[in-house]
Amino acid sequence: MRMLGRHMVSGLQRHASRTLAGTGVKNQTTLASPDLKVESLVPGEPSGPRMVTDSIPGPVSQSRLKDLNQIQPSQSIQLFLDYDRSLGNYIVDVDGNQLLDVYTQISSMPLGYNHPNLLKLLDDPSIVKAFINRPALGAFPGADWPERLSNSLMAVAPPGLKTITTMACGSCSNENAYKQIFMWYRSKQRGHDNFSQEELDSCMINQEPGSPQLSLLSFHGAFHGRTMGCLTTTHSKAIHKLDVPAMDWPIARFPLYKYPLEEHTRENQEEDRKCLEEVEDLIHQYNAKGMPVAGIVIEPIQAEGGDNHGSNEFFQQLQAIAKRNGAAFLIDEVQTGGGPTGKYWCHEHFDLPEAPDIVTFSKKMLTGGYYMKDEFRPSHGYRIYNTWMGEPSKIIVLEEVIKVVKRDNLLENTKNVGEILMQGIHALEDKYPQHINSTRGKGTFIAFNGKDPATRDKIVGNLKAAGIHSGGCGEQAVRLRPALIFQPHHAEIFLDKLETVLGQL
Ligand SMILES: Cc1ncc(COP(=O)(O)O)c(C=O)c1O
Numbered sequence: 106m107r108m109l110g111r112h113m114v115s116g117l118q119r120h121a122s123r124t125l126a127g128t129g130v131k132n133q134t135t136l137a138s139p140d141l142k143v144e145s146l147v148p149g150e151p152s153g154p155r156m157v158t159d160s161i162p163g164p165v166s167q168s169r170l171k172d173l174n175q176i177q178p179s180q181s182i183q184l185f186l187d188y189d190r191s192l193g194n195y196i197v198d199v200d201g202n203q204l205l206d207v208y209t210q211i212s213s214m215p216l217g218y219n220h221p222n223l224l225k226l227l228d229d230p231s232i233v234k235a236f237i238n239r240p241a242l243g244a245f246p247g248a249d250w251p252e253r254l255s256n257s258l259m260a261v262a263p264p265g266l267k268t269i270t271t272m273a274c275g276s277c278s279n280e281n282a283y284k285q286i287f288m289w290y291r292s293k294q295r296g297h298d299n300f301s302q303e304e305l306d307s308c309m310i311n312q313e314p315g316s317p318q319l320s321l322l323s324f325h326g327a328f329h330g331r332t333m334g335c336l337t338t339t340h341s342k343a344i345h346k347l348d349v350p351a352m353d354w355p356i357a358r359f360p361l362y363k364y365p366l367e368e369h370t371r372e373n374q375e376e377d378r379k380c381l382e383e384v385e386d387l388i389h390q391y392n393a394k395g396m397p398v399a400g401i402v403i404e405p406i407q408a409e410g411g412d413n414h415g416s417n418e419f420f421q422q423l424q425a426i427a428k429r430n431g432a433a434f435l436i437d438e439v440q441t442g443g444g445p446t447g448k449y450w451c452h453e454h455f456d457l458p459e460a461p462d463i464v465t466f467s468k469k470m471l472t473g474g475y476y477m478k479d480e481f482r483p484s485h486g487y488r489i490y491n492t493w494m495g496e497p498s499k500i501i502v503l504e505e506v507i508k509v510v511k512r513d514n515l516l517e518n519t520k521n522v523g524e525i526l527m528q529g530i531h532a533l534e535d536k537y538p539q540h541i542n543s544t545r546g547k548g549t550f551i552a553f554n555g556k557d558p559a560t561r562d563k564i565v566g567n568l569k570a571a572g573i574h575s576g577g578c579g580e581q582a583v584r585l586r587p588a589l590i591f592q593p594h595h596a597e598i599f600l601d602k603l604e605t606v607l608g609q610l
Contacts, residue, residue, distance in 0.1 A: 143594040146513055147193030147220060153598055154572020155203040161569055163200030191218035194588060194595050196574060205598055208576040212440050212586035213468035215506050222509050223502055235498045242494040257504040263450045265460025266476035271495030275439035275467035276330030281489050282463050282475045283334050286433045287319050288488060289481050290399035298484035319399045320391050324359035326410030329402060329437055338402050341410040355387035359407055360415050364543040377419045388430045400433035405451035408440040411579020412552030414545055420455040435463040443469025444589050447520035447548030472499040515589040522596050523548040529600035537607040549591055552582040567606040573599055
């Protein structure tokens with residue numbers, strides 16, 4: 106039996122305040138730690154969740170939803186938030202409920218809400234001007250753009266990658282990276298960058314040789330975005346893909362491991378072997394049928410698809426297969442990038458013999474884009490282009506985020522607090538094996554499975570009612586995506602609430 110996380114920090118006590126009779130406001134439940142001095146990385150952060158409505162979403166959220174739905178399809182909306190009052194690791198909704206946020210806008214708030222260093226940026230008038238004058242970056246960047254990029258994205262570039270293209274979001278990063286791969290592949294085939302008249306003419310009517318038959322290999326369970334090209338490589342949920350034409354590109358199995366890993370080494374190695382064999386078979390099949398595989402695209406941890414992990418050996422061998430077959434190796438770090446695994450880039454855990462060819466990012470990096478090996482630079486202007494190509498104000502904010510991550514040692518913090526979470530959830534898995542299993546993670550990028558989809562939904566719903574905002578992914582996983590400022594005392598609050606929820610199932 107592993108030690109319960111709750112016992113690692115003593116003195117946390119649950120306090121229930123009086124019922125506020127007749128107000129529609131139920132017992133206010135807070136976790137406080139009167140005898141424990143916990144220094145929060147964000148001054149003034151609340152000491153715990155505080156729920157004030159009988160159910161969530163509360164009446165104000167529901168009424169806002171009605172208003173919005175009149176003018177915008179709103180089926181996916183969960184809650185309306187008060188971004189003024191949200192702070193650090195806590196969101197406050199429009200009904201006044203205060204929740205510990207371990208989901209952080211689908212993993213995209215590196216320093217949580219209203220971090221003082223980021224607020225301070227707005228005191229500088231030159232920065233305010235960057236917020237209101239949005240340039241067409243591919244044509245008219247400001248004089249400071251090279252330094253801004255060097256101090257932000259390039260300061261944390263994955264080892265071995267020195268060239269970058271910025272974009273606005275995760276999907277358009279992948280979409281353009283895919284194009285980059287096809288251009289690289291064709292340029293290798295040609296042996297030069299001069300296009301024939303036939304190529305120029307035929308691409309205008311979507312015909313070969315200008316519009317070539319090429320493919321990208323992706324994995325079952327993958328999520329790479331919802332734009333047309335990305336959707337062909339996305340396989341996590343049917344609802345994303347339904348009714349949209351897709352290309353006939355190869356899809357291989359991503360390893361699905363048995364947990365705990367240490368008890369299933371042989372089966373999991375066999376799983377790796379089968380999946381890699383399938384990758385190689387598919388490449389040969391598609392090459393033979395005249396649809397050569399120009400690249401392999403993969404998430405280092407399949408996130409939307411259920412937090413599926415691959416071993417270091419799996420990724421090392423996959424990279425070797427790509428190289429052997431002349432295909433580019435793209436790692437999609439949109440969800441894993443920016444520190445949640447305890448390193449800036451999840452693939453840094455894999456000990457790859459060389460850098461991936463392309464690494465895409467967005468979310469915690471605040472801007473989209475991709476790093477690439479120099480050989481992937483496009484040969485001509487406008488081949489990879491759009492009006493905005495990112496947003497300078499986001500780069501200014503990112504520069505400050507990177508400073509704070511360094512100053513407050515947040516990657517180390519994430520690694521340490523991740524260990525507390527893993528140990529605590531493992532202990533709860535031992536205590537409640539009838540409800541949860543398969544705890545897995547790197548840093549605070551952690552998930553565990555509910556016994557079945559209905560149990561997962563119940564856990565996420567009951568956690569929310571108890572003041573913890575978490576998320577689901579895949580068929581039956583609960584996922585944690587806290588900010589990099591998530592500390593041991595936050596982990597304790599989470600584990601305490603999870604234990605209560607599991608105990609009441
Ligand atoms: C791994 C991965 N790739 C791509 C995307 C798409 O990013 P966006 O939603 O910014 O288009 C996501 C979004 O969740 C993602 O998790």
